[in-house]
Structures are given as structure tokens and as C-alpha cells.
Amino acid sequence: QKEVEQNSGPLSVPEGAIASLNCTYSDRGSQSFFWYRQYSGKSPELIMFIYSNGDKEDGRFTAQLNKASQYVSLLIRDSQPSDSATYLCAVRGPNTGRRALTFGSGTRLQVQP
């Protein structure tokens, strides 16, 4: 079982719709969770991170965390064609001495004009 699992997609949504991206993780002791966006041929850039159960909103983006279900999601409201990219979920495990993140393989999002 992979440590961080994402549906590879592509997830296709029309412009203006809500895109919902999901991620599950295997280590119940994982402490912090990150969403990165990666355009084709570019390096990942941080969208947002979340530590606590519940929702965290930043502009059009909302991250949702449910530690009991080991599930984290990213909602993108009013999706734009410029949101078309691969979205990477990343998790920091329970080993407090280690700051490196474990990444999922990403979900490719396509926003249709």
C-alpha cells in the first residue's frame, strides 16, 4: 500500500464549477498535510497546508482534513482554465526528527473553458 494515494485522473470540470480532489494516507500518526500544484514541466508550488481536523480556507481553495478517516481533500471553487495542473498531496509523518514530505502521485485537473 502506498503511503499517500491519489486518483491520477484526469478530473475534468467546466469553468466556474467546484473541483474536488481527494487524498488518503496510510500512517495514522501523520501530523501535517500539504497541497502543491505542479504545472507541466514546472516544479511544485505550495497551495496550502493543514494541521488540524476540519476545514481551512484560502481564497478559492479549501482544504479539509479528517484524521479519523485518514483523508484530506482540496476544493477549488470557481475553477478557472489556469487551474489546470497536477495537484500533489504531501504528508509529513510522525517521525518528529524528519521534516521531509512524502508525496502522492498527483491528480491531473482539467478545467474546460
Next chain:
Amino acid sequence: EADIYQTPRYLVIGTGKKITLECSQTMGHDKMYWYQQDPGMELHLIHYSYGVNSTEKGDLSSESTVSRIRTEHFPLTLESARPSHTSQYLCASSGGDRAVGANVLTFGAGSRLTVL
């Protein structure tokens, strides 16, 4: 402007050559990382460092080596490149105030290596 820089961006080289991928950051971060990513695939951690003279191997076995003699500099070296080393290599760093997310990784633009 504080940033993280990787050179070269693209490198095409023959089998058996020694190569060094450079990574420097001006953000004052103490932690630095190398990830390897094949097209359409996930990032795999190959090396990390929590400070000067501190380096550890990551999750993915790699024939590369790293050094951390200065806080801002974290080069990756392949002594004898092979076609199996063809990949994108991403350098990242993290640090700063725990309250604002000390685990947040900032990535460089990447070095795309092709070994013929």
C-alpha cells in the same frame, strides 16, 4: 529576493561521465532536500540534510551522493552517469518559524538530466 536556484536546468550527457547538479538557496533555511521525479510520476526523496555536515539518504535508493559544507549550498553528484539516471531532479528547502509552517518545502526550478 530570497529564492532557491538550481543549475543546470537541462543537461544531456554521455554514459560514464561525472556530473554535479548545483542547488543554492538564499532563504536561510537549515533543511534541504533532493527529490527525483520521472514524467507523470510522484516525487521520491533521495537525499536530505538538516544542517551543515549532516546528510541522510532518502526513501528511494540512489547512486548519487550529496554534501552540505555550507548552509546555502547542497550539490548532488553522480560519479558515473547511466541512462537509468535520466530523470528530473528537484531541490527543495524548508525552515523558519514553526508557527508559520517549518515543514513547508520550497522547490527550485529543477534539473532535467538525460544520459545517453
